Amino acid sequence: MRIILFLFISTLFASCSIEKSMNNAEYDAVIAKLGSAPSKNSPEENVMVGDAFRKSNRLVESIPFYREAIKQGTLEEAPNLYLAQALKVEQEYDEAKRILDNYLPKANDDKIRKLAEKELHNLQKIDELKQKESYYRVKNLADLNTEKAEYSPVYSRNYLYFTSNRDGSKIYRTTGTPFTDIYRVATKGANVELTTLSPLDPMINHLDTNEGSVAISPDGSSMIFAKGNDGKAKGYSEVNLFFTRFRNGKWSEPVPLSINVAEAWDSTPAFSPDGTTLYFSSTREGGYGGADLYQAKVNRRGRWVDVRNLGPEINSAGDDVFPYVSEDGSLYFSSDGHPGLGKLDMFRAVREGGHVTVENLGKPMNSSADDFGLFQFNLTRGFFTSNRKGGRGDDDIYTFINDDPDLKVVNYFLTGVTYTTDDAGEEIILPNTKVSLTADNGDVLDEAFTGADGKFDFRVYPEEHYDLIGEKTDYFTVRKDFTTIGKTVDKSTLTEFITNITFETKIMMDPIVLERAIVLDNIYYDLDKANIRSDAALVLDSLVQIMNDNPEIYIELGSHTDSRADDDYNMKLSQRRAQSAVSYIINEGIQAERIVAKGYGETQLLVKNAQTEEEHQRNRRTEFKVLRYNPRDRDDDLPPDESVDEYDRFFKDSGDGNG
Structure with a gap:
């Protein structure tokens, strides 16, 4: 009895230990304990191991565990989707379709069902993508790559920056591989000078954190990069974006960007060609899938502001990562949510006619593996990353050339x-x-x-x-x-x-001057009437737009007549007309307290003793004037803030540019 109790308690503690490792994202520990024989695991354990392989970017190795869990009758539905995605990476497209076809009729989880339907749709596009004509040529940058991971290449001022775990000694328990650092090497095009290869200094690279993807400012003096939390950055438990500047021969201490979101993954940064826009990927709430692409603008104070999601045309139900904007305005990015050949494929988004079109780059730029991190050396040449078969090891850096003869x-x-x-x-x-x-x-x-x-x-x-x-x-x-x-x-x-x-x-730009009358041209009324004609409505719509664009103003709308009737009649007529116009504007959504009607009759004639119809028309006018103005704090008039961290002012002070 004691032996049975001891075995039960031992099994319970082992199970708790494995779940603790899983919850702590120590996926390699889970794999070490349960990753040898799926037939000996329970359905729950096989799902756990499959998830551990998938979350540590070893999707193919998850196949036997998800397959066994489904065979064992797991009640979880997600393994069907993940197994199909893993089979897609192995180019077992028909088997992946079969898995999803079997799952969908009995799906109960609405979220997983929608993702599975999307994945099945993408699988049905595979043959079309395979036949896509391509003028790209690709080549492994073998002189630089090792059996470890080299990824996310960025070229700046004769140097190639990239991320790698090639020299790491301390193991990252999530993946079972060394921590990553940022390196740079001198290069002329795709010809790297390996004698110049070195990691960035310890101010950037830390022994016990992962330094990730890099963005270099156009002047080469500043860098934004992704960095995993080491537990010391309060409120940031995921990957976040950090800023540093190269000045006086060294990098400044990195500081987190204010646009980071606690508990979210913020990574894969890229500058626009002019340096005024930062693109990045984030798992923050409010997106369309897993990781979405966002942009932020730098204002005149050097702050990154106005973070915006790039929208559903670009972002998918999956992960959309590694943005890059080229000199011709095209947005390149990687995604596993748009129709692709494998897991992450590279895409190009272009805008024309008010619509965004997303195009898969096709073979050989894409493969059944992960293809990501494109960076152009010029409009026909560049670098990207892939862990496709035939490489040197893990992620490898590749070069590409676009030989399209009709490229304009x-x-x-x-x-x-x-x-x-x-x-x-x-x-x-x-x-x-x-x-x-x-x-x-x-x-x-x-x-x-x-x-x-x-x-x-x-x-x-x-x-x-x-x-x-x-x-x-x-x-x-x-x-x-x-x-x-x-x-x-x-x-x-x-x-x-x-x-x-x-x-x-x-x-x-017209200044706002209190009590100064501004004429609204082309507001006409039928003789002796105050109703709003269709042509007058168009002009009043423009005033509605002004009110919406300037919520800080409170106005009077005044109506004037000519002098061809008695004073009392004209005063009453002008008041009715002014009130009619004000009612129209209020009905269009403007708050009633922001606008008042005032009839002036013939008391403020512009042309006294008018003789011609043109002169009378000048007198018959509708005007508005600002009675009250509550100015907002707008960024254009804010003075520099000396308390702002250094990264917030980098755009105004570019440093010495030796980075």
Whole structure:
């Protein structure tokens, strides 16, 4: 009896120990205890081992454990999905389809069912992807790669930066492999000079943390990289983004970015070509799948702000990671949620006509394994990472060349200036103005702050309509439309590889002056009537837009008549007309307390003793004026904050650029 009790207690403690290791993400410990013979494990243990292999990026090795768990009758539904995904990596596409076909009719877990349906749809696209024409050529960067992992290459100023566990001695218990560090090596194109290979200094690389993917600022002086938490960073238990600057021959102490989210995985950073946008991947709440792609903008104070999800056209139900924006505005990224050949495939997203199209790069850029971390050396050459068969070991760095003979690049840019006018009507440059580029659906595509010259620049896309929104404290927020529709170029007529087309515009900013009347042109009423005509409604709609864009203003809407009736009649008529216009505006959603109606009759004639119909029309006008203004704190007028951490000011102070 004692022996039986002892065996029971021993088994109980062993089970608790394994679950504890699993909960602590010590997947290698779970595999060491249960990963030898799936037929000897319970269904629960086999699912646990399968999950341990999958979560430590060893998906193929999970196959016998998920398969055995399903055979044993596990009640968990997720192993069906994960087994199909693992079989896809092994190019056993028909078997993967069979697993999902058997599972779906009896699915009860709504979330897993939807993911399985999506995976089955993706599997049905495999043959189409295999037949995709490709002009890419790829080659293993064998001089650099080892049997360990080398991944996430980034080229900057004659150096190739990458992440590797090649020299690690301490083992990361999640994967059973050494911790990763960031390295750099001098290179001329794809020709690396191995004698220059070295890890970054200990200020960056720590013995007991994983340093991950890197983004180098365009000037080469600053770096944002992913770093695993060592337990000392309060509130950050996952992977997060850190900033450091190279100055006076060394890297500064890395500090976490304010856009990190506690308990989320924030990683795979990349700068836009001009350095004003940071792209990254995150598992924060509110996304469309596992890890989603996001962007943040740097404001004129150097802070990363306005974090935005890139949307459902790009983000999938799976993981979308490793963004990269090329010189032609294309967004490259990796995903296991879009139709692909294996686990992570590489994709290219382009915008045209107001829509985003996502294209799989096809073979040989993609394989049945993980393919990710693309970085272009120029528009036809670059680097990426793959753990495909035939490599040197784990993840390897590859080079690629695009030999497409019809490849033509057309870049469209919009440049402009913000200005105001003086009393004489002369234009005056207006600096420190926030300008936003928005699509027809209201999505903000880009933002900029004008400098001392009042200039702003945006990349725009073919066959698309935009609104430009100018904002500055003490000035009316204004909108100006712009379109590339009918202005795009037929690539077949071009002879140059790269063609840049620049459009120009101006944005006039009116100051907010209390009690100053502003005429609303083209608001007409039928004779002796106060109802809003359709043509007048269009003008009033523009005032509604002004009110929505400027929530800090409270206005009076005034109506004036000409002098061709008696004073009392005109006063009453103008009040009815003003009230009618105000009622229209309130019905469009403007708060009633923000607008009042005022009829002036003929008391404020612009043309006294009017004789012509044109002169009478000038007197018959509708105006608005600002009665009260509660200015918001807008970023354009905020002074530099000396308490801001160093990383928050890097964009204003680029350092010595020797990184």
